[in-house]
Amino acid sequence: MVTMTATAAVPPSTPPSTTTATRRRVLTVSVAVVLMLVGAVLSMWIGTRWTEPAQVIDALTAGRGHGGDIGIIVWDQRIPRTLMALAVGAAIALSGALVQGLTGNPLGDPGVLGISGGAAFFSVLAVFLFGLQSVSAYVWFAVAGAIIAAALVFGVASLGGGGANPLSLILAGAACSAFFIAGTTAVILNDQASLNQYRFWSAGSLVERDLGILAGVAPLMIVGVVVALACGPSLNVLAAGPELATALGVRVGMIRGACFLALTLLAAAGTAAAGPIAFLGLVVPHIVRHFTGPDHRWLLVACMPAGAALMLVADVIGRVVMRPAEVQVGVILAFIGVPVYIYLVRRRRMVQT
Template sequence: MTLKEPVAPDTTARRRPGRLRALWLLVAVVVLAALMLASITVGARDVGWNDILAALGGSAEGFDEAAVAKRIPRTLLAVAAGAALGLSGAVMQGVTRNPLADPGILGINMGASLAIVAGMAFFGLAAASSYIWLAIAGAAVTAVFVYTVGSIGRGPATPLKLALAGAATSAALASFVSAIVLPRNDMAQGVRSWQIGGVGGGSYESITQILPFLLAGFAICLLSARGLNSLALGDDLAAGLGERVALARGAASLGAVILCGASTAVTGPIAFVGLVVPHACRLLAGVDHRWLLPFSAVAGAALVTAADVLGRIIARPAEIDVGILTALIGAPVFIYIVRRQKVRAL
């Protein structure tokens, strides 16, 4: 009897966090649904329920109905891109064990951007499907390059070395993009607007084109959750537990690269979502990637959608692109993380 008494409280303690995390995840989904509704109704011109129902029924005759018909794919793109960036950021932080890891900070978004711009300028590519493949390839090459540079010298690739390598690589790639675009007046304006990062050009066609890549990336990343939990213990201990470290790290990285490349191909490089979201989600979900990854996807979608709505409100009748607002939010968070983590220990 005395042996059984301590077991019940421990079991209850293990169950309660799971219920609490499930509740927080449900709250996050409800908040996302409310933001999606706000994204459809709020803009340069607010619309009512009748216009929304008419647009969902296929009508686009009136001005308000046409506005709703345009906002629906825009909202869906914001949700998809935000979920992709939030999830990929959480995976990258898990793979590298780097609290500063982010598709923007590590230069992966800029690598995808350079690949797309080079394809447009030198090969005359114009199809969105071609952009997606180029973006994924550019993101993958950049990820390998940054990790290689961060591994040079004594010791393995530390978080600080990876962050510095990513920042330097991102700056260099941005210079290459400018060098390609500046002599090309025919594409300069479009590329500059795309580089800011936004979802204003969302359409059902663009969503359909990136959807298979996003679904593949989501599946790979979510299936990598257990492997990421093992990697968090260290490579030696993970290998001792039977984890195939190289395979787990490679598979998770592949999923993150696919998500980054596909979203960047359509929205442009939206920065800091993958940095801010996982840190916020750990406060609610903890460090277990089986919970952290779904949380990060939902929270990332909510952040990008909220930024899109806010950009339409504060600059009426004009708009502020999502990439500008996420940078304004993410930069202070980045500074806070660096100060809190004590850079020498990174």
């Protein structure tokens, strides 16, 4: 006689689906970091002037002030440019993810809330009123303009009893953007110097951006990143609706204000430093969300290296595509972003149908 003993299966402490999702998100962040590092290496190596990898390594190991012409190129041009691309790409991508999460608008990016328009308007005002010509001189006017524009949008959206909600933010942003665009147009049509500077700045560029500019805007970026990552868990709850979020103890008004503060600081710093960078804050969150899902705790983290990687690659392409001339990084990102975004929109429609 055979006796059979039934043993109860012990359920795993973590559901397999949850474990698989976590692994996929960790892998996504890891891949984004690797792509960012590869982009940084390419940015140090490839430029409008051809350099051998050994020459770049020798210049780096020799230190600043050594290595001849290659040393000057590496230390005075490529290192500041690479660091600027890393910071601006991460800031703009993270701010785009915050805009989309805050407003619930899949087409959201910093330009939707008037931040880019405010930066542009104050930049041309600085050239027109004070005759400033260098980027390092009027970058602080761009920062001030972006922050003032964001404050104006948030103030207008907060009028009335409902406070600042996603719909009112979008409407206020559209109205303020139209105002700043009109003001910018009025200035540049009446002043040639302002027009010349605006044409260069509005294309989005990393040329002539030194470490002094990066050091100035870095504190804004750091504060913005810290606040944004702290808002991630609450954004997940807020996505289910303000009523449910309130019932779960989330202070909806405070979270919206904190998110708006974070995206303002990030977008203001990035836009002021490199000009309006189109499509980066729009496309990167969509790409990352495809792999991480809608969980903002992972989405916000992954957007930073992914945005930096795309910014670096676009800048490298701009250096070589019309060598020895150079195409601005904002133009390259538009060429990359438009087909990617069209694909994402079409894919979204097919899923819904």
